[in-house]
Amino acid sequence: xxxxxxxxxxxxxxxxxxxxxxxxxxxxxxxxxxxxxxxxxxxxxxxxxxxxxxxxxxxxxxxxxxxxxxxxxxxxxxxxxxxxxxxxxxxxxxxxxxxxxxxxxxxxxxxxxxxxxxxxxxxxxxxxxxxxxxxxxxxxxxxxxxxxxxxxxxxxxxxxxxxxxxxxxxxxxxxxxxxxxxxxxxxxxxxxxxxxxxxxxxxxxxxxxxxxxxxxxxxxxxxxxxxxxxxxxxxxxxxxxxxxxxxxxxxxxxxxxxxxxxxxxxxxxxxxxxxxxxx
Numbered sequence: 001x002x003x004x005x006x007x008x009x010x011x012x013x014x015x016x017x018x019x020x021x022x023x024x025x026x027x028x029x030x031x032x033x034x035x036x037x038x039x040x041x042x043x044x045x046x047x048x049x050x051x052x053x054x055x056x057x058x059x060x061x062x063x064x065x066x067x068x069x070x071x072x073x074x075x076x077x078x079x080x081x082x083x084x085x086x087x088x089x090x091x092x093x094x095x096x097x098x099x100x101x102x103x104x105x106x107x108x109x110x111x112x113x114x115x116x117x118x119x120x121x122x123x124x125x126x127x128x129x130x131x132x133x134x135x136x137x138x139x140x141x142x143x144x145x146x147x148x149x150x151x152x153x154x155x156x157x158x159x160x161x162x163x164x165x166x167x168x169x170x171x172x173x174x175x176x177x178x179x180x181x182x183x184x185x186x187x188x189x190x191x192x193x194x195x196x197x198x199x200x201x202x203x204x205x206x207x208x209x210x211x212x213x214x215x216x217x218x219x220x221x222x223x224x225x226x227x228x229x230x231x232x233x234x235x236x237x238x239x240x241x242x243x244x245x246x247x248x249x250x251x252x253x254x255x256x257x258x259x260x261x262x263x264x265x266x267x268x269x270x271x272x273x274x275x276x277x278x279x
Contacts, residue, residue: 001081001082001083001135002079002081002082002083002135003082003083003084003085004082004083004084004085004137004279005084005085005086006084006085006086006087006088006090006091006094007086007091008279009084009086009088009091009092009095009137009139009279010091010092010094010095010098011095012095012139012277012279013074013091013092013094013095013096013099013139013141014095014096014098014099014102014103015099015277016095016099016139016140016141016275016276016277017072017095017096017099017100017103017105017141017143018099018103018105019275020141020142020143020273020274020275021064021065021066021069021070021103021105021143021273022058022059022062022063022064022065023055023058023059023065024055024065024271024272024273025209025210025272025273025274025275027209027210027211027212028186028210028247028270028272029055030211031210031211031247031248032048032051032052032055032184032247032270033052035048035184035244035247036048036049036051036052038243039237039242039243039244040242040243041236041241041242041243043236043240043241043242044236044237044240044241044242044243044244045242047236047237047238047240047242048184048237048244051237051270064105064106065271065273066145066182066269066271067106068106068108068145068146068147069100069105069106069108069122069143069145070108070143070144070145070146070273071108071109071122071125071126071143071144071146071149072096072099072100072122072123072125072126072141072142072143073125073126073128073141073142073143073144073203074092074096074125074126074127074128074139074140074141074142075128075130075138075139075140075142075204075207076088076092076127076128076129076130076137076138076139076140077130077131077132077136077137077138078129078130078131078132078137079131079132079133079134079135079136079137080131080132080133080134081133081134081135082134082135082136082137084137088129089127092125092127092139093123093124093125096121096122096123096124096125097121097122097123100121100122101121101122105122106122107119107120107121107122108122108146109122109123109124128200128204136278136279137278137279138276138277138278138279139276139277139278139279140207140274140275140276141274141275141276142203142206142207142273142274143273144203144268145269145271147180147181147182147269148180148181148182148185148267148268148269148272149266149267150180150181151173151176151177151180151181151267152173152202152264152265152266152267153169153173153176153264153265154195154198154199154202154262154263154264154265155169155262155263155264156195156260156261156262157169157260157261157262157263158259158260158261159258159259159260159261161261163222163225166191166222166226166263167222167225167226167229168229169263169265170187170189170226170229170230170249170263170265171226171229171230171232171233173187173265173267174187174230174233174235174245174246174267175233175235177235177267178235178239179235179238179239179240180239181267181268181269182238182269182270182271183235183236183237183238183239183244183245183246183269183270184236184237184244184245184246184247184270185230185245185246185247185267185268185269185270186206186210186246186247186248186249186250186268186269186270186272187226187230187246187248187249187250187265187266187267187268188201188202188203188204188205188206188208188250188252188265188266188268189202189205189223189226189249189250189251189252189263189264189265189266190202190203190204190205190251190252190253190254190262190263190264190266191219191251191252191253191254191261191262191263192253192254192255192256192261192262193254193255193256193262194256194257194260194262195262197254197262198254198262198263198264199264199266201252201253201254201264202252202264202265202266203266204252205250205251205252205266206250206266206268206272206274207274207276208250208252210247210248210250210272211248214250214251214252214253216253219251219253222251223248223249223250223251224249226249226251227246227248227249230245230246230249231243231244231245231246233245237270247270
């Protein structure tokens with residue numbers, strides 16, 4: 001059985017937190033650049049160009065792309081043949097702690113949701129752990145800002161709902177959000193499962209490459225229809241109007257109960273950050 005130490009995990013998470021906040025995934029950066037060239041509205045095109053310059057500046061100056069460096073969401077796929085020496089959850093949180101404090105990232109987590117009180121090191125992380133075959137550990141850190149997170153929604157539809165109802169819910173979510181999530185947005189859509197799983201699926205969908213469509217042709221087409229519907233709203237970059245309200249819609253689906261059809265929309269801003277490493 002292969003072994004890995006808690007210290008190795010901490011070091012990896014620390015680096016992921018810093019890197020994810022400074023440089024966007026290349027597929028997303030390329031998409032923003034492409035949309036800036038194709039945008040028909042003059043003001044919208046100017047804003048998209050500003051976003052590109054901001055990304056370049058963040059990379060060159062080694063500073064965060066956005067001032068909201070997010071709550072650290074960590075997806076961990078743990079190989080069943082891997083033995084971790086030490087406390088896994090504490091190792092992850094220590095990596096977040098070091099990454100945010102030493103990396104000079106904004107610490108935005110409060111210790112209690114009602115009584116508040118900043119933890120001053122951005123811990124604890126939101127940790128999702130899944131056992132998988134093999135002896136590797138795959139870690140994905142997805143810092144999630146709350147300007148976009150606060151605009152996310154979930155609805156328990158009935159089985160009688162049609163594809164048009166799903167599209168309408170996604171479109172309505174973006175219209176209600178307006179400029180709040182700093183569009184152009186990336187939308188993670190979870191369909192199926194139960195109340196909490198569809199929200200998880202929506203968050204997981206935001207970590208998929210924006211140029212990669214759902215492998216099921218039905219859902220790939222639904223992603224396109226949702227994207228078209230959202231861009232028809234005309235909300236535009238930063239809410240000033242234009243053709244580019246959303247950059248991508250990623251759907252993740254799962255079997256559900258005969259009596260329900262859950263759908264969740266996790267809104268990601270144009271700085272939809274995530275970075276992965278395999279240990």
